[in-house]
Amino acid sequence: MKRDNRLWNPVWWERYTIFVLLFGHLIWVFLGKQADSIWLSTSDLFTRPVVSISAKWENWRYDRLNKMKSLENAQKELDDNRTELAKLRLERQRDSARLMEADEAVNLLGLKKLLPIEMQASRIIANNREAKFGGIVIDLGEAHGIKADQGVICAEGVVGRIWAVGKSQSIVLPLDAYNASTSVMLARSRATGVLQGDNPGLAEIRYISNQETVQNGEPVYTSSLDNVFPKALLVGYVSEVSPGPIEMEIVVTLAAPLDRLGLLFVLPSNPQLEFNTKFEIPPSISKRDGK
Amino acid sequence: MSRPIVQMRYLLMIALSGLGAMYLFAPWPGPQAVIHVFIVLGIAPELRKPLHCALLAAVAGWILEIAFRTYSGMGGTPLGNMICALLLWYSLSIGPPEKPFVYYLQVALAAVLHSALVYLFVSIASGPHILGYEWEWVLVLFPLWGPVAWRFYRPPHMRR
Numbered sequence: 001m002k003r004d005n006r007l008w009n010p011v012w013w014e015r016y017t018i019f020v021l022l023f024g025h026l027i028w029v030f031l032g033k034q035a036d037s038i039w040l041s042t043s044d045l046f047t048r049p050v051v052s053i054s055a056k057w058e059n060w061r062y063d064r065l066n067k068m069k070s071l072e073n074a075q076k077e078l079d080d081n082r083t084e085l086a087k088l089r090l091e092r093q094r095d096s097a098r099l100m101e102a103d104e105a106v107n108l109l110g111l112k113k114l115l116p117i118e119m120q121a122s123r124i125i126a127n128n129r130e131a132k133f134g135g136i137v138i139d140l141g142e143a144h145g146i147k148a149d150q151g152v153i154c155a156e157g158v159v160g161r162i163w164a165v166g167k168s169q170s171i172v173l174p175l176d177a178y179n180a181s182t183s184v185m186l187a188r189s190r191a192t193g194v195l196q197g198d199n200p201g202l203a204e205i206r207y208i209s210n211q212e213t214v215q216n217g218e219p220v221y222t223s224s225l226d227n228v229f230p231k232a233l234l235v236g237y238v239s240e241v242s243p244g245p246i247e248m249e250i251v252v253t254l255a256a257p258l259d260r261l262g263l264l265f266v267l268p269s270n271p272q273l274e275f276n277t278k279f280e281i282p283p284s285i286s287k288r289d290g291k
Numbered sequence: 292m293s294r295p296i297v298q299m300r301y302l303l304m305i306a307l308s309g310l311g312a313m314y315l316f317a318p319w320p321g322p323q324a325v326i327h328v329f330i331v332l333g334i335a336p337e338l339r340k341p342l343h344c345a346l347l348a349a350v351a352g353w354i355l356e357i358a359f360r361t362y363s364g365m366g367g368t369p370l371g372n373m374i375c376a377l378l379l380w381y382s383l384s385i386g387p388p389e390k391p392f393v394y395y396l397q398v399a400l401a402a403v404l405h406s407a408l409v410y411l412f413v414s415i416a417s418g419p420h421i422l423g424y425e426w427e428w429v430l431v432l433f434p435l436w437g438p439v440a441w442r443f444y445r446p447p448h449m450r451r
Contacts, residue, residue, distance in 0.1 A: 015341075022373055025366055025373065028365075028370075028416075029364070029366040029370055030415065030416075047314075047317060047358065050315055050318065054318030057318070
């Protein structure tokens, strides 16, 4: 009995219970896999509220993250676009000068096709026309066969004549220089006179009688009397006309944009003074008439 | 070894609150693991009776596994919990530490052993699985929950 009491007292009961707990769990771990589904299904009932709350919480975080990401992406795209726009603007600025020169070259090419004379193309190096005794410096000189008093034209009209010639550069005396004189002819009245420079972009026609009828806007052409320019090259348009004491005072606005020139043509020393403007019947028409 | 009834009720209330919190923290496994280990190693051994210690550890293990709902076979966590809690209880009973450092060392070692044992038993019960980062949470936050456990433990010379 003494031995029994030793084994069946509360302390041993406690130990038995712990042993049963441990042993039961061991058996459960190794053999009790099948019963887990019951536990899980009953636990669903209790975990649902927590799961729904946590799902809402996670969704909110996910949405916020997405919003922030899309905002960041949009900001990045905007920055990229701004950079690209700035780059394009810079490129356009760089290209604008070349584009302008290309346009000018196209115009000159058209002019060259129209005029049946040999001309030398030149580029303007400096334009100090506004300075005293200034002029337009071009990149052709003695080395290129340039001589003084050769005519210089651009696509829009007459520019001036060669004034001084260096080895590889020359100075052009523009039409609006005070010491420049060119023989010109009015388009309607056919009256001839001498064009002398006045102000920038303007010139006066001298030696035209008060008897002549001159109208504003009338074109002014070269007359070829100075042996520099061929006949009928556009010089400008009459902008002011008034009768003077001895002769008519005529102000001409020059056709050539002397401030914005880039490329020029230098005419030959002794140009053909009149072009063959005789109307020729195209061969196809003449053949048809022959039939 | 026995505690006054007031202190026991106080401890039980904390344990029950911890169990509830553990259940509610199911979506956040890291903090949940910290609460779980605190109950198993910080509170269960302080109940002084081995049966109470084992019961609380087992209940904590079952609640954790039920809250997770991802185990294909359950029972591994409560078994690991009970073994660790009883070992710590035994260790604290035969040589009650007088200084916090010794206590912290024992509890930290028990926490490491607990992670390994639970991983082993859960592997047996539900098959191979990945060892999560919960044990890192437990060890990193040990300076937080260790002193609280020391406060509940109270060394023999401080007990009334």
